[in-house]
Amino acid sequence: ARSYNITLLPGDGIGPEVVAVAKDVLSLAGALEGKLIRVELRFQEKLMGGSALDATGVPLPDETLAAARDSDAVLLGAIGGYKWDNNEKHLKPETGLLQLRAGLRVFANLRPAAVLPQLVDASTLKKEVAEGVDIMVVRELTGGIYFGKPRGFGTNDNGEETGFNTEVYSASEIDRIARVAFEVARKRRGKLCSVDKANVLEASMLWRRRVTALASEFPDIELSHMYVDNAAMQLVRNPKQFDTIVTNNIFGDILSDEASMITGSIGMLPSASVGESGPSLFEPIHGSAPDIAGQDKANPLATILSAAMLLRYGLGEENAAKRIEAAVTETLNQGFRTGDIYSPGTTLVGCKRMGEEVLKTV
Amino acid sequence: ARSYNITLLPGDGIGPEVVAVAKDVLSLAGALEGKLIRVELRFQEKLMGGSALDATGVPLPDETLAAARDSDAVLLGAIGGYKWDNNEKHLKPETGLLQLRAGLRVFANLRPAAVLPQLVDASTLKKEVAEGVDIMVVRELTGGIYFGKPRGFGTNDNGEETGFNTEVYSASEIDRIARVAFEVARKRRGKLCSVDKANVLEASMLWRRRVTALASEFPDIELSHMYVDNAAMQLVRNPKQFDTIVTNNIFGDILSDEASMITGSIGMLPSASVGESGPSLFEPIHGSAPDIAGQDKANPLATILSAAMLLRYGLGEENAAKRIEAAVTETLNQGFRTGDIYSPGTTLVGCKRMGEEVLKTV
Numbered sequence: 001a002r003s004y005n006i007t008l009l010p011g012d013g014i015g016p017e018v019v020a021v022a023k024d025v026l027s028l029a030g031a032l033e034g035k036l037i038r039v040e041l042r043f044q045e046k047l048m049g050g051s052a053l054d055a056t057g058v059p060l061p062d063e064t065l066a067a068a069r070d071s072d073a074v075l076l077g078a079i080g081g082y083k084w085d086n087n088e089k090h091l092k093p094e095t096g097l098l099q100l101r102a103g104l105r106v107f108a109n110l111r112p113a114a115v116l117p118q119l120v121d122a123s124t125l126k127k128e129v130a131e132g133v134d135i136m137v138v139r140e141l142t143g144g145i146y147f148g149k150p151r152g153f154g155t156n157d158n159g160e161e162t163g164f165n166t167e168v169y170s171a172s173e174i175d176r177i178a179r180v181a182f183e184v185a186r187k188r189r190g191k192l193c194s195v196d197k198a199n200v201l202e203a204s205m206l207w208r209r210r211v212t213a214l215a216s217e218f219p220d221i222e223l224s225h226m227y228v229d230n231a232a233m234q235l236v237r238n239p240k241q242f243d244t245i246v247t248n249n250i251f252g253d254i255l256s257d258e259a260s261m262i263t264g265s266i267g268m269l270p271s272a273s274v275g276e277s278g279p280s281l282f283e284p285i286h287g288s289a290p291d292i293a294g295q296d297k298a299n300p301l302a303t304i305l306s307a308a309m310l311l312r313y314g315l316g317e318e319n320a321a322k323r324i325e326a327a328v329t330e331t332l333n334q335g336f337r338t339g340d341i342y343s344p345g346t347t348l349v350g351c352k353r354m355g356e357e358v359l360k361t362v
Numbered sequence: 363a364r365s366y367n368i369t370l371l372p373g374d375g376i377g378p379e380v381v382a383v384a385k386d387v388l389s390l391a392g393a394l395e396g397k398l399i400r401v402e403l404r405f406q407e408k409l410m411g412g413s414a415l416d417a418t419g420v421p422l423p424d425e426t427l428a429a430a431r432d433s434d435a436v437l438l439g440a441i442g443g444y445k446w447d448n449n450e451k452h453l454k455p456e457t458g459l460l461q462l463r464a465g466l467r468v469f470a471n472l473r474p475a476a477v478l479p480q481l482v483d484a485s486t487l488k489k490e491v492a493e494g495v496d497i498m499v500v501r502e503l504t505g506g507i508y509f510g511k512p513r514g515f516g517t518n519d520n521g522e523e524t525g526f527n528t529e530v531y532s533a534s535e536i537d538r539i540a541r542v543a544f545e546v547a548r549k550r551r552g553k554l555c556s557v558d559k560a561n562v563l564e565a566s567m568l569w570r571r572r573v574t575a576l577a578s579e580f581p582d583i584e585l586s587h588m589y590v591d592n593a594a595m596q597l598v599r600n601p602k603q604f605d606t607i608v609t610n611n612i613f614g615d616i617l618s619d620e621a622s623m624i625t626g627s628i629g630m631l632p633s634a635s636v637g638e639s640g641p642s643l644f645e646p647i648h649g650s651a652p653d654i655a656g657q658d659k660a661n662p663l664a665t666i667l668s669a670a671m672l673l674r675y676g677l678g679e680e681n682a683a684k685r686i687e688a689a690v691t692e693t694l695n696q697g698f699r700t701g702d703i704y705s706p707g708t709t710l711v712g713c714k715r716m717g718e719e720v721l722k723t724v
């Protein structure tokens with residue numbers, strides 16, 4: 001028997017709805033896989049984000065981090081909501097997410113943005129521009145301006161209040177994320193575009209220098225460099241030019257969201273955050289969507305596909321992962337759509353029903 | 363007689379071609395305006411960017427900055443090119459541009475991104491998404507991570523090399539750019555969206571706090587806040603939701619380029635950079651396009667429209683500005699297009715010819 005411990009972090013907003021559905025899909029895929037060798041998935045649910053704040057006073061309780069660390073993989077729904085938006089920094093749901101990423105040391109965030117043939121109309125880009133887009137953004141996740149010190153509030157020479165943050169990267173931080181990106185590109189179409197602002201920022205100059213130096217270890221990969229402002233344009237102009245993109249934490253935050261919106265189906269997109277060792281973190285890239293929370297309207301497919309990534313990259317259960325991905329494709333082929341990807345001629349369903357349809361085809 | 367001194371900074375790549383055309387258009391518009399009262403435009407051309415580097419060893423010679431400071435307005439073409447890309451920081455063309463912005467204290471960069479009815483097909487976005495888009499990005503231009511200190515290269519506790527920059531804003535820096543943005547929004551459709559990353563960065567938390575506080579002085583303006591990752595998505599999903607956007611230097615760099623590409627006609631877009639007092643700086647938002655430099659292929663309309671902004675905002679010559687804008691519209695209506703905005707059924711022309719056609723209709 002192969003048995004795994006999975007920590008579920010439903011979080012806030014639509015998080016609990018989509019995680020509940022993904023859990024059922026995971027269980028079934030595991031059970032079906034286990035006909036020859038038993039595959040046992042054990043789940044534990046923990047508090048995280050705003051719901052943890054309300055219950056315990058902190059956005060990432062020690063118990064949650066300890067449980068996540070001790071498990072084989074972590075599946076997160078979404079965190080945040082208007083209710084906590086004006087909280088002080090250490091009491092923000094987002095701070096809990098940053099603590100979780102740092103605590104698990106998952107420095108590499110893989111965000112695929114691919115346009116599915118069934119959903120090409122969901123993109124706001126013209127069909128000929130959108131179809132065939134298949135980008136992987138590799139975002140550095142535990143460094144840069146998100147974590148750099150010094151940070152805080154101060155007073156300048158004129159006695160005025162200031163707010164400040166530090167964008168900082170060390171050579172080894174750049175090298176390890178670049179290695180992941182080169183490896184990812186190797187399993188894809190062999191093209192890597194490193195995005196920076198090396199015409200202005202020293203942190204980017206070091207980034208470019210280290211990435212360039214590493215390229216000699218990956219002679220089969222075609223490496224290019226692009227400034228972040230140009231990348232933001234090129235994603236709109238001709239997204240098909242990109243295969244794998246590697247970039248820092250804040251640029252990755254912006255560009256991966258832009259890339260995902262180009263697919264038109266952000267409710268479909270999973271992500272994985274991995275480190276050198278220890279459990280990886282899987283989550284849909286969409287947010288907690290407080291406006292539709294509890295209304296059974298959310299699209300659970302991003303979380304279901306995150307569960308597939310969890311099986312593949314987190315547990316090495318490739319077959320079970322494929323089973324889920326095939327079920328999602330089949331469900332889309334059957335015409336089922338949640339509101340965010342609905343188009344005339346398809347069948348509008350809610351979150352639960354979408355989950356049931358996927359379960360039927362798993 | 364009204365007489366003005368204008369400093370022309372042709373710069374690199376296609377800069378000299380587009381500035382030459384814009385200069386002719388400016389001269390003619392000035393001369394025609396001057397039938398009742400003589401309007402005299404005096405031009406002086408100065409070195410800047412890579413061409414200044416090659417000629418003088420620095421990207422912004424003192425003489426250039428002094429001339430720009432002494433003039434009534436400055437028109438810049440574009441700077442940069444592959445040739446200088448690996449230069450050390452103080453020898454980069456971009457550094458010259460940053461020195462010029464700082465030297466002129468032009469802290470507010472106004473970047474319109476509007477889809478012209480004649481060019482809606484040039485956008486990669488679907489017609490119904492692109493048509494009617496009319497956004498003004500107000501970007502802070504002399505602060506933030508572009509100028510923050512400390513910056514540079516260092517060594518961390520492990521003895522590894524680091525690269526670092528500081529994102530910093532003071533209360534008054536935020537207030538003055540926010541005021542400009544509120545005023546701009548007032549002259550437009552009365553909606554202002556402030557973009558930040560206040561869920562993570564202290565510099566953004568102060569930004570949001572100050573902008574929010576200022577709102578009471580502008581009760582007629584509808585203020586909203588958006589995180590930068592979401593803004594990057596929303597620009598693709600539904601750009602029509604935006605009227606005026608205000609944001610920091612680096613987010614403005616990224617989002618204004620994304621917004622301009624959404625119009626599909628980046629070769630059409632002008633910009634103005636203004637301060638509290640002293641000459642303003644006008645430039646097309648496109649780059650120096652070294653790949654087509656010297657081939658008479660560049661679109662001069664962005665620079666011509668920057669010249670119109672120069673007349674309006676820099677010199678207060680509203681009539682001459684309108685004359686130029688009307689001439690550009692008329693030239694487009696007549697079907698003339700450079701390669702970047704060409705579509706079947708229109709007349710493909712080069713940079714010079716496009717200038718001649720605009721001159722005919724001025």
Ligand SMILES: CC(C)[C@H](C(=O)O)[C@@H](O)C(=O)O
Pocket residue numbers: 080094097098253561562591
């Ligand atoms: C919620 C927020 C802190 C987070 C980030 O900026 O990393 C989110 O936008 C993301 O991309 O996962």
Ligand SMILES: CC(C)[C@H](C(=O)O)[C@@H](O)C(=O)O
Pocket residue numbers: 199200229442456457459460615
């Ligand atoms: C050339 C570069 C320094 C500049 C910037 O980043 O400000 C450019 O991208 C711009 O937007 O004007």
